[in-house]
Amino acid sequence: MLEFRKRINVSTDLFVVKNLIGSILQGVGLAYLFPVLLVWFYPDQIEYVPYFAIPGMACVLFGAWLSRHSSKVEDVNLRQAMIAAAFTWLFASFVSVVPFMKIANMSFVDSYFESMSAWTGTGLTMMSHLSSYPKILLFWRAWMQWLGGIGIVLVALSILIRPGVAAARLYRAEARSERILPNLVNTSKVIFEIYLALTLVGAYLYYINGMNPFDALTHAMTGLGTGGMSTHDQSIGFFHSPAINAVTIFLMIMGAVNFTVHYKLFKSKSLKPFFEDIQVRYMFIFLIPAIAIIAYSLYQVGDPVGQALQGAIFHAVSAISCTGFQITSLSNYPEVAKFIIAILMVIGGGAGSTAGGIKLIRVTLMYESLKWTIESAILPRGAVIKRKVGNYVFSEEDIQEVMSFTMTYLAFLLFGTVYTMLRVKASLANALFEVASAQGNVGLSVGITSPHMPVDLKILYILLMWIGRLEIFSTLVFIISIAFLLPRVARK
Amino acid sequence: MLEFRKRINVSTDLFVVKNLIGSILQGVGLAYLFPVLLVWFYPDQIEYVPYFAIPGMACVLFGAWLSRHSSKVEDVNLRQAMIAAAFTWLFASFVSVVPFMKIANMSFVDSYFESMSAWTGTGLTMMSHLSSYPKILLFWRAWMQWLGGIGIVLVALSILIRPGVAAARLYRAEARSERILPNLVNTSKVIFEIYLALTLVGAYLYYINGMNPFDALTHAMTGLGTGGMSTHDQSIGFFHSPAINAVTIFLMIMGAVNFTVHYKLFKSKSLKPFFEDIQVRYMFIFLIPAIAIIAYSLYQVGDPVGQALQGAIFHAVSAISCTGFQITSLSNYPEVAKFIIAILMVIGGGAGSTAGGIKLIRVTLMYESLKWTIESAILPRGAVIKRKVGNYVFSEEDIQEVMSFTMTYLAFLLFGTVYTMLRVKASLANALFEVASAQGNVGLSVGITSPHMPVDLKILYILLMWIGRLEIFSTLVFIISIAFLLPRVARK
Numbered sequence: 001m002l003e004f005r006k007r008i009n010v011s012t013d014l015f016v017v018k019n020l021i022g023s024i025l026q027g028v029g030l031a032y033l034f035p036v037l038l039v040w041f042y043p044d045q046i047e048y049v050p051y052f053a054i055p056g057m058a059c060v061l062f063g064a065w066l067s068r069h070s071s072k073v074e075d076v077n078l079r080q081a082m083i084a085a086a087f088t089w090l091f092a093s094f095v096s097v098v099p100f101m102k103i104a105n106m107s108f109v110d111s112y113f114e115s116m117s118a119w120t121g122t123g124l125t126m127m128s129h130l131s132s133y134p135k136i137l138l139f140w141r142a143w144m145q146w147l148g149g150i151g152i153v154l155v156a157l158s159i160l161i162r163p164g165v166a167a168a169r170l171y172r173a174e175a176r177s178e179r180i181l182p183n184l185v186n187t188s189k190v191i192f193e194i195y196l197a198l199t200l201v202g203a204y205l206y207y208i209n210g211m212n213p214f215d216a217l218t219h220a221m222t223g224l225g226t227g228g229m230s231t232h233d234q235s236i237g238f239f240h241s242p243a244i245n246a247v248t249i250f251l252m253i254m255g256a257v258n259f260t261v262h263y264k265l266f267k268s269k270s271l272k273p274f275f276e277d278i279q280v281r282y283m284f285i286f287l288i289p290a291i292a293i294i295a296y297s298l299y300q301v302g303d304p305v306g307q308a309l310q311g312a313i314f315h316a317v318s319a320i321s322c323t324g325f326q327i328t329s330l331s332n333y334p335e336v337a338k339f340i341i342a343i344l345m346v347i348g349g350g351a352g353s354t355a356g357g358i359k360l361i362r363v364t365l366m367y368e369s370l371k372w373t374i375e376s377a378i379l380p381r382g383a384v385i386k387r388k389v390g391n392y393v394f395s396e397e398d399i400q401e402v403m404s405f406t407m408t409y410l411a412f413l414l415f416g417t418v419y420t421m422l423r424v425k426a427s428l429a430n431a432l433f434e435v436a437s438a439q440g441n442v443g444l445s446v447g448i449t450s451p452h453m454p455v456d457l458k459i460l461y462i463l464l465m466w467i468g469r470l471e472i473f474s475t476l477v478f479i480i481s482i483a484f485l486l487p488r489v490a491r492k
Numbered sequence: 493m494l495e496f497r498k499r500i501n502v503s504t505d506l507f508v509v510k511n512l513i514g515s516i517l518q519g520v521g522l523a524y525l526f527p528v529l530l531v532w533f534y535p536d537q538i539e540y541v542p543y544f545a546i547p548g549m550a551c552v553l554f555g556a557w558l559s560r561h562s563s564k565v566e567d568v569n570l571r572q573a574m575i576a577a578a579f580t581w582l583f584a585s586f587v588s589v590v591p592f593m594k595i596a597n598m599s600f601v602d603s604y605f606e607s608m609s610a611w612t613g614t615g616l617t618m619m620s621h622l623s624s625y626p627k628i629l630l631f632w633r634a635w636m637q638w639l640g641g642i643g644i645v646l647v648a649l650s651i652l653i654r655p656g657v658a659a660a661r662l663y664r665a666e667a668r669s670e671r672i673l674p675n676l677v678n679t680s681k682v683i684f685e686i687y688l689a690l691t692l693v694g695a696y697l698y699y700i701n702g703m704n705p706f707d708a709l710t711h712a713m714t715g716l717g718t719g720g721m722s723t724h725d726q727s728i729g730f731f732h733s734p735a736i737n738a739v740t741i742f743l744m745i746m747g748a749v750n751f752t753v754h755y756k757l758f759k760s761k762s763l764k765p766f767f768e769d770i771q772v773r774y775m776f777i778f779l780i781p782a783i784a785i786i787a788y789s790l791y792q793v794g795d796p797v798g799q800a801l802q803g804a805i806f807h808a809v810s811a812i813s814c815t816g817f818q819i820t821s822l823s824n825y826p827e828v829a830k831f832i833i834a835i836l837m838v839i840g841g842g843a844g845s846t847a848g849g850i851k852l853i854r855v856t857l858m859y860e861s862l863k864w865t866i867e868s869a870i871l872p873r874g875a876v877i878k879r880k881v882g883n884y885v886f887s888e889e890d891i892q893e894v895m896s897f898t899m900t901y902l903a904f905l906l907f908g909t910v911y912t913m914l915r916v917k918a919s920l921a922n923a924l925f926e927v928a929s930a931q932g933n934v935g936l937s938v939g940i941t942s943p944h945m946p947v948d949l950k951i952l953y954i955l956l957m958w959i960g961r962l963e964i965f966s967t968l969v970f971i972i973s974i975a976f977l978l979p980r981v982a983r984k
C-alpha cells in the first residue's frame with residue numbers, strides 16, 4: 001500500500017479528473033436532453049420538460065468548459081481507467097437525481113438510490129404506484145438503464161476484462177493491451193448498433209404481442225439492458241401474457257450474453273458462435289437444475305405443474321441474467337426457491353454482457369478447477385495437469401484471480417446479509433436474496449427494499465450496487481486512491 | 493483421471509488393504525474391550541459386557557489373522573495413506589455399531605449414524621432421553637469421540653497437512669516428507685500424553701465444580717476431543733453452572749488448538765507459543781465480532797444482557813471449536829444468531845487439532861490474500877507483492893490449494909443445505925445450520941437431526957460427517973480409487 005503512494009502524481013491525476021468530470025457531465029447532459037423528445041408523442045408531458053432541459057443544458061455547458069483542454073490527454077493507463085469507471089457511475093448517478101427530487105418529490109437519498117439503481121442496471125426501486133408517475137419520468141429510468149447497460153458492456157470489454165484477468169483469455173481480441181482508447185473506439189460502434197437493433201426487435205415483438213408503444217419500448221430497453229425497471233408495479237406480471245413472458249426471456253438471455261458473441265453472430269451470420277460460447281453453455285447447465293428445484297418447491301406448496309414451471313423458468317432466467325423482471329410476487333415463494341434464485345443472482349450472466357454477479361466465466365473456471373484440484377491430489381506430485389476449458393489453457397494465476405474475486409464478492413454478500421438481518425430483522429433467506437439482488441445488479445425483491453427501509457440500509461445498498469456493477473476491484477482502487485490523494489491535495 | 497488408472501497396482505493395493513483392515517479391526521477390538529473396565533465401578537453394567545467383549549475379542553483375533561504378514565509392509569505413499577485414513581473412519585464406524593443395535597435396539601442406519609458421529613467427533617445423535625441409557629453405552633460414545641479426536645490429530649499432522657499444502661508451511665517440522673510412518677511415531681507419543689493429561693485436568697476441574705465422576709470424565713473426554721456428546725439431553729445446560737461452562741470453554745479452546753502448539757508449550761514451559769500461534773490469534777479475531785452480533789441479536793429478542801452474552805460466548809466457542817456442547821436450545825435462536833454460528837462452524841478450529849470445518853489457517857490465508865489481490869490490482873503489473881503471514885511466505889500455489897478446498901467445502905455445504913430444505917421443508921437458516929454442523933463435525937443442532945428424519949437424509953449426513961472429518965480430498969481419492977479398483981478386482 002505504501003509503495004502505491006509513490007505512484008500517484010497529483011497534478012496529472014487532478015488534470016485527468018477534471019477532464020473526466022467534464023466528459024461525464026457532457027454525457028449525462030445529453031442523456032438529460034433526450035427524454036424531452038417524448039413530448040412529440042405525449043404533449044401533456046410538456047410541464048416536466050424544464051426538469052430535464054435545465055439540468056441537461058447546465059451539464060453540457062459546464063462539462064464543455066471543464067474539459068476545454070481535453071486534447072492534451074493522450075492516453076490513460078489501466079489504473080486511471082479503473083478509477084474513472086468507478087467514478088463515472090458514482091457521479092453520473094449523483095447528477096441524475098433532479099427529476100426524481102423535483103417531479104416525484106423524493107428525498108435526496110431515495111433519488112440517489114433510484115438513480116444508482118437505474119445507471120447500474122439494478123432495478124430495485126424507491127417508487128411505488130409506478131403508473132401514477134408521469135411517462136417522462138418512467139422513460140428517464142428506462143433510458144438510464146439502457147445507457148448504463150451498453151456502458152457497462154464497453155467498460156467490461158475494455159477495462160474490467162483486463163489483461164492478466166482470466167476472462168480476458170476468452171476474449172483476447174477485445175482486451176489485448178493496456179492502451180484502451182483506440183481499441184474501445186474500434187469495436188464500440190458495431191456493438192452499439194447491435195444493441196440498438198436488438199432493442200428495436202424487442203420493442204416490435206412486445207408491440208405485436210399487445211403492449212402499447214410506450215411499454216413496448218421501455219421494457220425492451222430495460223429487458224435487453226438487463227435493468228429490469230418496469231412501468232408497472234407488477235412488472236411483467238402486469239401483462240398476464242405467456243407470449244410477452246417469452247419475449248422477455250429472449251431479451252434477458254440476449255442481454256446476458258457476452259456482446260462479442262453478438263458481434264461474431266453478426267459477422268458470421270450463423271448461430272454457431274452462440275452455442276459454442278462457453279458462458280452460454282454454462283448458463284444453461286446452471287439453469288436446468290435450478291429450474292427443476294424451484295419448480296419442484298413451488299409444486300410442493302401447491303402450485304399446479306404448469307404454473308410452477310412457468311414461474312421457475314421466468315424467474316431463474318431473470319435471476320441469472322440479472323434482469324430482475326418478475327411475473328409474480330416472490331415474497332411468498334418457499335425459502336428453498338428464494339435460496340436457489342439467490343444463488344443464480346450470485347452466479348450472474350456472461351462477462352462482457354449487461355448482466356451482473358460473479359459472472360459465468362468465473363464460476364465455470366472454479367467448477368473446472370475443482371476437477372483439476374482433485375486430479376492433482378490423486379496424481380503424484382510433479383504430474384502435469386492441463387488446465388483447459390474449451391480451447392483455452394488457464395494458468396494458476398488466472399484461477400487465483402477468479403477465486404480472490406469470488407471470495408471478495410462473497411465477503412461483501414455476507415456482510416450485507418448480516419447487516420440487513422440485524423437492521424430489519426429479516427430472515428436469512430430474505431436478507432440474502434435482497435443483498436444478492438442489489439450486489440448482483442438484479443433487482444428482484446422480496447420486499448425489503450422500500451422507501452420505508454432505514455436510511456443506512458439504503459446507503460449500504462447504493463454502495464453494493466455500485467461495487468457489484470464495477471466488479472469490486474475498480475471501486476476499491478477508487479476508494480484507496482481517494483484516501484491517498486485527498487491529503488495531498490489538501491497539502492497543496 | 494485416465495492417467496491415474498495406470499498408477500494402481502492391484503496386487504500391492506489389495507495386500508495393503510488386507511493389512512489395513514487387520515489393523516483397524518485390532519484397534520477397534522481393543523477399543524471395544526476398554527469400556528468393560530467400567531464394571532469395576534458400576535457392577536450393574538455387567539449385563540451389557542457381552543456386547544463389548546464378544547465383538548472386541550472377535551475383532552482382535554480376526555484382525556491379527558488378517559495382518560499376520562504385516563512386517564512386509566515397509567512404507568506407504570501419500571495416496572495410500574489418504575485412502576487408508578478415509579477407509580479407517582468408514583470401517584471403524586461400521587464395526588462399532590454392535591452396542592447401539594443390541595443394547596439400544598437402534599436400526600442399522602441409526603447405529604451407523606451414531607457410530608460415525610462419535611468417531612468423527614461430530615456429536616449429532618439419533619438417541620434421546622440419554623440418561624435412560626446404560627452408563628456403559630454412554631461411555632462407549634465418549635470413548636469413541638476421545639479416540640477419534642486424538643486419531644484425527646495424528647492423521648492431520650501426518651497426512652492432511654501434507655507437503656505442498658499451505659498449512660504445512662506453518663508446521664514444517666511435522667510434515668516434512670512423504671514418508672509418514674517414522675515421523676508419526678516420533679511425535680505421536682508426546683502428543684498422546686499431552687492429550688491424556690489435559691483430559692485428566694478437565695475431568696478434575698469438572699469434578700471439583702460439582703459433576704459426578706462419570707459425567708466429569710465423559711465430558712472432559714468429549715470436550716477436549718471437541719466431540720460434544722453429552723450424557724444429558726440438555727448437554728452442558730443440564731448443570732446450570734457458570735463454573736462448568738467456563739471449564740468447558742477452556743477445554744473446547746484447548747481441543748481446537750493445533751497440537752504442535754501444545755507440544756511447544758510443554759517443551760518451552762511458557763504460554764508464549766499459544767499467543768504467538770497465528771491460528772489462535774485469528775480464532776479470537778473471528779470470535780469477537782461473532783459474539784457481539786449473537787449477543788446483540790439475543791438482546792434484541794428480549795434476553796437480559798448477561799444471559800445474552802453468556803449464551804453468545806459459549807455457543808460461539810462451541811461452534812468455532814467444532815465441539816457442539818449447548819447450554820440452551822438453539823432452535824429458538826434468532827436467524828441472524830443461527831447464521832453467525834453456522835459461519836463459525838464453517839470456519840472451524842485450528843489445522844492439526846481435533847476440530848473440524850475449513851480450519852482457521854485456511855480462512856486466515858484467504859483473508860490475507862484478499863489484501864494481496866487488492867494490492868496487485870492497484871500496483872502496476874510486474875510489481876512484486878510479498879505474500880507473508882507472520883514469518884511465513886506463501887506461494888500462489890498454496891493460496892490456490894486453500895481456495896479450491898474452500899470452494900469444494902462450500903459446494904458440499906450448498907448441496908446438503910438445498911437437499912435438507914427440499915426433504916424436510918426446513919428454513920434456509922435451519923438447514924444451513926444443521927448441514928454446517930454435520931460437515932464441520934460440530935454437533936450443534938436446531939432439531940433437524942432426529943431418529944424421525946428421512947433415511948436418505950441420515951445417509952447424507954453420515955457422508956458429510958465422513959467427508960468433513962477427512963478434509964474432503966482423502967475421501968474423494970478413496971471413492972475414485974474404489975471406482976477404478978473394483979472393476980480390476982472383478983476381472984482377476
Ligand SMILES: [K+]
Binds near residue numbers: 122123227324441
Ligand atoms: K437488473
Ligand SMILES: [K+]
Binds near residue numbers: 613816
Ligand atoms: K463436535
